[in-house]
Amino acid sequence: MRTRDRLLDPRLSRALGVASLVSLVVLALFGLWGAPEDGTQKEAQRLMYLHVPAAWLAYLAFGVTAAASALFLWPRTRSLVWDRLAGASAELGVLFTALTLVLGSLWGKPVWGIWWAWDARLVTTAVLFFLYLGYLALRRIPSGDPIGSAKRNAIAALIAFVDVPIVHFSVEWWRTLHQKATVFNPQLDAKIDGVMALTLWIGVIAFTILYLYLLDKRYRLASLEDEMEEREVEAAIAERIGAPVEVAR
Amino acid sequence: MRLAVQLADPDYGWAYVIVGWTLTAAVLAAYFGRLVVRIRRAERTLPPETEQ
Numbered sequence: 001m002r003t004r005d006r007l008l009d010p011r012l013s014r015a016l017g018v019a020s021l022v023s024l025v026v027l028a029l030f031g032l033w034g035a036p037e038d039g040t041q042k043e044a045q046r047l048m049y050l051h052v053p054a055a056w057l058a059y060l061a062f063g064v065t066a067a068a069s070a071l072f073l074w075p076r077t078r079s080l081v082w083d084r085l086a087g088a089s090a091e092l093g094v095l096f097t098a099l100t101l102v103l104g105s106l107w108g109k110p111v112w113g114i115w116w117a118w119d120a121r122l123v124t125t126a127v128l129f130f131l132y133l134g135y136l137a138l139r140r141i142p143s144g145d146p147i148g149s150a151k152r153n154a155i156a157a158l159i160a161f162v163d164v165p166i167v168h169f170s171v172e173w174w175r176t177l178h179q180k181a182t183v184f185n186p187q188l189d190a191k192i193d194g195v196m197a198l199t200l201w202i203g204v205i206a207f208t209i210l211y212l213y214l215l216d217k218r219y220r221l222a223s224l225e226d227e228m229e230e231r232e233v234e235a236a237i238a239e240r241i242g243a244p245v246e247v248a249r
Numbered sequence: 250m251r252l253a254v255q256l257a258d259p260d261y262g263w264a265y266v267i268v269g270w271t272l273t274a275a276v277l278a279a280y281f282g283r284l285v286v287r288i289r290r291a292e293r294t295l296p297p298e299t300e301q
């Protein structure tokens with residue numbers, strides 16, 4: 001019997017879908033209305049409630065890609081399931097990195113007066129985006145050897161992940177226009193409080209739930225696409241094997 | 250009234266906030282919608298899950 005690979009139980013996936021919708025609505029209520037206006041940045045600061053969770057998700061997604069890639073490379077845990085999970089998570093990471101860059105630019109214009117600066121945090125984040133875009137392009141290269149191409153993908157994912165800590169610590173290592181980490185700073189001393197901190201945490205939780213839900217969906221799609229490809233190959237082989245018989249008649 | 254004044258004043262940055270939040274919602278909805286369509290299309294192409 002052929003059973004399609006799923007990441008989560010369908011009931012859990014549905015529950016995550018509902019939870020992500022509810023938490024995103026709560027985030028919108030707090031982020032656009034409940035949280036107070038910032039004294040210096042005024043309303044433009046409300047972009048933080050999307051920009052920071054999007055950046056967190058990029059780290060998380062690429063972390064999952066790196067962990068799944070390492071599990072694939074480790075001979076005892078080698079399975080194409082890890083390769084599929086790595087690819088699904090990387091696609092979400094690229095999506096959320098793009099959102100991080102665009103939201104940061106939209107926030108930068110009213111606060112810094114410019115859309116873009118050649119700042120260490122911004123540049124390393126852009127590099128991260130292009131590294132994983134390249135990784136996704138690498139995954140699309142056709143190959144007759146699934147294990148070989150999965151090994152190549154896993155090595156590329158681990159190399160690209162080196163940029164994640166560089167992005168995070170760039171504000172500590174270099175003088176940057178971008179502010180230092182507000183929550184995940186080296187002292188783990190959150191420099192935000194009250195309703196603003198609560199809203200930021202709602203954003204982080206809502207985006208994490210959304211990530212898990214989308215990851216399940218993307219994994220499911222990858223599983224279905226792999227099966228379609230397998231069936232196409234099987235059909236092509238069957239046709240090849242069948243052809244000489246027909247000629248012999 | 251206060252909100253209307255703030256919306257009209259570029260110093261408050263509401264325009265950037267509205268563009269950012271709308272863009273995020275649109276991108277996430279479009280990505281999710283595309284995933285669902287592709288999954289349904291693949292499920293229609295493939296035979297039922299219990300098939301031998």
